[in-house]
Amino acid sequence: MKLLARAPRNGEAIPAGLRRMRWIATGLLVLMAAIFLATRAIDPGFARAHPAIGFIRAFAEAAMVGGLADWFAVTALFRHPLGLPIPHTAIIPRNKDRIGETLAAFLRDNFLVPGVVARRMRRVDVAGAAGRWLASPEGTQGRLRKGASRLAADMLEAFDQQRLGGMVKATIGQRLRALEISPLLGQALTAAIAEGRHAPLLDGIVRWAAKVLAANEHMIRAIVHERAGTVMRWTGLDETLANKIIDGLDKLLHDMAEDPDHPLRAKAEEGLTALAFDLQHDDRMRERVEGLKAEIIENPAMQRWLDGIWEQARAGMLRIARDPDAALTGQLGEAMRQLGGTLQQDAMLRATINRFVRRTAVGMAADYGSDIVRLVSETVRGWDARTITRRLENAVGRDLQYIRVNGTLVGGLVGLVLHMIDVLL
Incomplete structure (x- = not known):
């Protein structure tokens, strides 16, 4: 030093x-x-x-x-x-203002152009480097690791958290809006039906229906009593009819739960298969799902949830940055070492992660490159x-x-x- x-x-x-x-x-x-x-x-x-x-x-x-x-x-x-x-x-x-503009232009033309970022990121094996570090963090020089950790912590604390959190939330929102989830849901449902993984879903629906029936018997009895005629109420047949309806529904749900080949279960499976097809190929269904997704994203509760995710992620990054040695001990450390070994051995996973990192960097250069350039220029001009x-x-x-x-x-x-x-x- x-x-x-x-x-x-x-x-x-x-x-x-x-x-x-x-x-x-x-x-x-x-x-x-x-x-x-x-x-x-x-x-x-x-x-x-x-x-x-x-x-x-x-x-x-x-x-x-x-x-x-x-x-x-x-x-x-x-x-x-x-x-x-x-x-x-x-x-x-x-010439400080001109220097700031020249520096900003240099960054824009040589570093923040999406094509330039994509070319440079192709030569960077982020996943491989992360895997080597996670698999054997003790091989990293302690002084270097601690220095990098302090730098990361200082940077996280120095950023304007409201603006940074807003950028993170906006980026997540943009990615969710750009993601068409209807085909993904349809493909996932098709795969689940083909592999028999939809059975627990049907069992859960049947159990839920049984609980709903048990909790609302009084409502069924009240409806039958209101719809029954005077003679049926005077003779008490309305109560008998209500009991028959409740017993019949309860037996139906019990039979569906016990018999995997029940006709109604088969009908439910047909409905799920049709839903999976519509999610992938029906334009109106896809529009309805996209509209529902947009409503969920814009919901204030969803925005608060995204804020909470960012705060939790930031707090976790700060804890790791302030004490990297503690972060690499215990179950978390073992999980990170296993992840590092997987990243080194699985070429397909490395390629997927590197492709994701490259696309993220290119997207950030395209979305925020002008803002970064403007920040550099305005900062130098303000000095x-x-x-x-x-x-x-x-x-x-x-x-x-x-x-x-x-x-x-x-x-x-x-x-x-x-x-x-x-x-x-």
Whole structure:
């Protein structure tokens, strides 16, 4: 971890490496100036008697010029050299808005184009990498894992949760609206009937009907009593008729529950088969299912449920991010290791997951690419000139100081070569 020097007045800490390279580059420039002045002060006769002094002076002179030129160029990027308002200096502060727009355009044209994202994601084996990590998480360097976990936790906490949750909910809603569930339901029901897995469903319906009948006997008796004539009520036949109806229905349901080949069960299976066919091929049925799906999605209770899913997922991710070692112990850790092994062994599953990740990334680039670009541009535009100057200088300033050092040394070598040519000619 790099040590940071004392923070300046604007609150941005200067990396110690940048400060050290500044001193080295400036010290080298001062050294060349001192050598040049020292050699200039030597008696001309003594200098002619010792030709090496001329070479040293030529080296120092050219190195001083090269170092000054590169100091001016590097400084002009971030501020006015010596505070003088020289034209075409303080380039970054004066053009920060254009820099933000250029950076946003670069992201848009090179990273957030759906075609570019799709091509790059084809080369990324997300499922394989996840499988290797889940199968042997102890092989991952602890420091790296903890650092990544802290970064993930900080990012989750730093995001605007209302906006992020809204984006997640909107994305889920869009995917649900785009998903035509009627054919899926029809295919699932057809497969269940073919494999006999619909029998528990029919048994459940029969048991439910029996409970409904038992709970509403009084209603049946009341209906029969109201519809019966005066003679039947006076003779008590209405009560007998009600008992017969209830007993008959109860026996029918009992027979259906006990006999798998009951005719009514066969009729119910025919109805389920017809329903499965209609779900897949009948346009009106598909429209009705889609309309019901849309009503469910728009229902406030459904929206609250989606909010709850996001909050639970976020809380779970935060717990894992804050303590990755604990997340990999116990039954959860064992399940994750088994999942990792499956991902490494099942090529079809890996391909499916990678395809899903690729489509998700492409979809996010298409849906939110412009928003991300706008966020970058507006964020940079919102920074004051001093902030963006300091941040960019802290990021690349150390390398720019190497340019100053190289300029000083290369300038000195060029001066040395020119002096040699002058002596020889």
